[in-house]
Amino acid sequence: MAYTPSEAGAVRSRPMTAEEKKVILASSAGTIFEWYDFYLYGSLAAIIGAQYFTAFPEATRNVFALLAFAAGFIVRPFGALVFGAMGDLIGRKYTFLATILIMGLSTFLVGLLPGYASWGVAAPIILIALRMAQGLALGGEYGGAAVYVAEHAPQGRRGYFTSFIQMTATLGLLLSLVVILLVQGYVNANWDPSPVMDAAGQAVLNADGSPKMITAFDLWGWRIPFLGSIFLLLISLYIRLQMHESPAFKKMKEEGTQSKAPLKEAFGTWKNGKIALIALFGLVMGQAVVWYSGQFYALFFIQNVIKVDSFSANVFVAWSLILGTGGFLFFGSLSDRIGRKPIILAGCLIAAITYFPVFHLLTKTANPALFAAQEHQVTVSADPATCSFQFNPTGTAKFTSACDIAKAMLARSSVNYETVDAPAGENATIKIDETVIPSYDAAALSGEELATTKSTFEKSVNAALEKAGYPLVAANNTTVAKANNFFDIFTGQKLMVIAILTYLILLVTMVYGPIAAMLVELFPTRIRYSGLSLPYHIGNGWFGGLLPATAFAISAQSGNIYAGLWYAVIIAGATVVIGTLLVPGGTHKKDIFAD
Template sequence: MATAATTPQTAATARPMTREERKVILASSLGTVFEWYDFYLYGSLATIIGAQFFSAFDVTTRNVFALLAFAAGFLVRPFGAIFFGRIGDLVGRKYTFLVTILIMGFSTFLVGLLPSYAQIGWVAPVVLIALRMLQGLALGGEYGGAAVYVAEHAPVGRRGFYTSFIQITATVGLLLSLVVILVLRTWMGEQGFQTGEGWPIAGWRIPFLLSVVLLGISVWIRLQMHESPAFKKMKEEGTQSKAPLKEAFGQWANVKMVLIALIGLAIGQAVVWYTGQFYALFFIQSILKVDLLTSNVLIAWSLILGTGGFVFFGALSDRIGRKPVILGGCLIAAITYFPLFGMLTSVVSPRLDQALETVKVQVVADPATCGSVFDPVGIRTFTAPCDVARVALARSAVKYELVPAPAGTPMKVTFNGKEAPVAPAVAANITGFTAAAAEAGYPKAGDPTILKVGGFFDALGNAQALKAIGILTILVIYVTMVYGPIAAALVEFFPTRIRYTAMSLPYHIANGWFGGLLPPTAFAMVAATGDIYYGLWYPIVIALVTFVVGLLFVPETKDRDIMTYEGAGVR
């Protein structure tokens, strides 16, 4: 079994970037920003898209289908990683992630042109889901190509710093999509943005159509790039793998390294990333009931303030190692999530924070009549009165306690001892329970104590908003801590001939499945327990698993010479 090749640090590693290296980073990062921009547009506009393409269903069902279509893009990412990773190891890095950006760009552009359900019927949602899956496949191949390409151009001792610019792209892509949407909403008004009333085109389509301009810029830049030196050296020496999939996943020594990379680094990074950027947004909107504009402004400012951490922690990992930075971020996040989200509630919705302590809501029922309400993909239909009531309370962001009652006892819901009427449907109960909760002390819709800002820069003059931005920025810093060095760490895990294939799979399983399904799974945990913070156990447990496994099994790779490293699976 080959040992890890290392190269001693020299003064040359601290030299400034060359013009060619800056061009490599710009070309890779810019294209990846556009890919993430395209991918996040759907998530940011899921509710509107649900109304356009799933209008045959009621509001709750169409939103569920819209989120499932969004999840489809995450679920296929590992398959894109395998497919394009193999091509990247056989054909080359440059041409492979040129193809991925073409697929992503055109599929996003077509979403902007796609007729609605009212115009072409069931064909519309089918084509939409197909386009989402193409986006996910393309993204599965894009990230690995960009990370490998930059890392193989970076000097020894600077890979963490160089690849950290790739890591910024996901956050910048999200930020860019939020900014474009906010500008269009402000300019066109909500009605013009959603339906196009008074305008030649519905505003929600414009961000998708703009992607074709970003695509043109990305392709033009990438066509000027050269193949990575590591790949060229491998081809010249004739050491290229003829079957990268078989070598990467058919030899136990390599499979073991893939599993260690997945569990000991990637899944912890994924849940910390998605908690800090996506679950935080979901928590503010769906649980704290902050309006769309305010929540997007808060997240946008936290991203702006925290994004520099990617480069800082990437560079720090060059000095002290990948392991201490990534695993340290997982541990700190796991320890502090509960207090930070508690502080966020007290700042953003102080009346809700008080109600959680003072208002006692009970679902009193025979345990035999209550089933599991765990529903991470949102497709279950609940009919038992106990389950219907609990789901409705969770969706109303009302904390409840399930109290066992003697067999045969009719189910009832009480607010501070006062019984509330219970309807047979979830939607009707949401209306009734929201009113009962407001009477008992929960904030009403539009409550003046819930944080609200009028615009992007208004937040800077609002003390309540600044406190919320501060908390959210801490969450983003955790993201930068685990995500900044991850590309360098995964690239260094595997030899050149299978690097694209082997490093892409653990990354996209972690981020596509463990991370991408975090918001619905965490909310399902909230619904199942009645505790608005219970969903945080999902990222906390996984981050702690990564900390322990990483501490015991992940090798430190910062000094590894990736040009000569032959990998664990070579005999």
């Protein structure tokens, strides 16, 4: 059943009731905290790994890294299946009460968990188990919050109401960044660094013989944000315990139309299964790559490619989140008037068209010296048979050929280069202007010989890059954007960097603001929780989660630091085509109580 424009306008023009505000607060607050918990691990993964994994042999470390990665992205769809079915069987309220409890306790326990030095092999195993629990809980949280709010929203305001849920992922990321910055600054300012100790209790030394030091935050301060999450959990539980079951679910239960096998009904029949496929490929796939490009890949790019220091990069991204987050409410509300489909697909299309010039401008603005240096001619000459596609999402793969080593070195140094085919069997070389540097095959060397060869190669490449004007190996690079504190942003360069990042965040809000309402409207009440959760988490967990690793591999393969953007551009473009042809329009007029 649809409603008339005059009826929709009357609903939109009235103020929110107290009960509606309570529903949004309860759902959004809990979801913010859940995303905060999830992002903490990702932001501090390297520090945590040093506490739990470094004592193991390389093969064991690789297994743990793979499991940690899987928990972050791969297991989310399984959580969607488990908790989606629960939500359709026992109700929305109790299911996402369970998800917030699992997520919150898992995060708190990470903060308490002793390191390898105290508990041995049990410590990393428990850490991975807690991380898996986080991934499963997150898989059930989003669908529950989106469905709960949408089923409480009045006709004509679902986009606006659910846009508060969409804000929570960005606000959770922002909260985690701010907490980390504050705790890191306070702890390191008040506690001195400590020497790094090896397994035998001896101090680890640098190459010059001085003791290697670790900051207080890296040693123990990282636990504080995790332990502090217990207060967020208690607040979330208190708020959610005051909530009532959604009216759509109560109506369905009273009428006896509840599904007895929601997963089978949602995905085991073509009638409903095709809706999930259309939602995945015609909406969520493109939304995911725009979302991850605008938030996560932008942060990855500015830190690892443009070489802005970690603190400054976090400051710039945090400000862009603050400035751009209101876009979720704007586009969510706009979708109540003109529909969800045109806004989401327009966001994907604009992103696909503008990503290349925008990221070029970001490099030119944030690190002008690097941008200028990229005009120099750099060439890799190698036998094509020895070159790999360096896709390495877990950081555990080994690329040992001379070609791979040469390309990885240049890619890590943000060098644009061309690849020239060499005769079969010929050793790979790097040519920087007129300087030619031979690479090496790591598999053919070992021990001291490998270490000496690697050191000589890297010094030679760095010297040639420095001569060519690359700032990465120079003693100082005064052109790169740098913030000394959170409010040190008021120069033309830094404001421009924040403006570019804010533009990327606005594209995120454009595709993400209306998506929850759109997914809710595609699925009938009896399988809604299950139906929307799976495509959402496959799209965001897999297509989005693999974006940084895939982008780096494409850049290394092509020799262009911007080439990795093709991953997002192609997927966003495909979503525009598929969505235009297959996604139904006018869902914003649908009465979701009538299905």
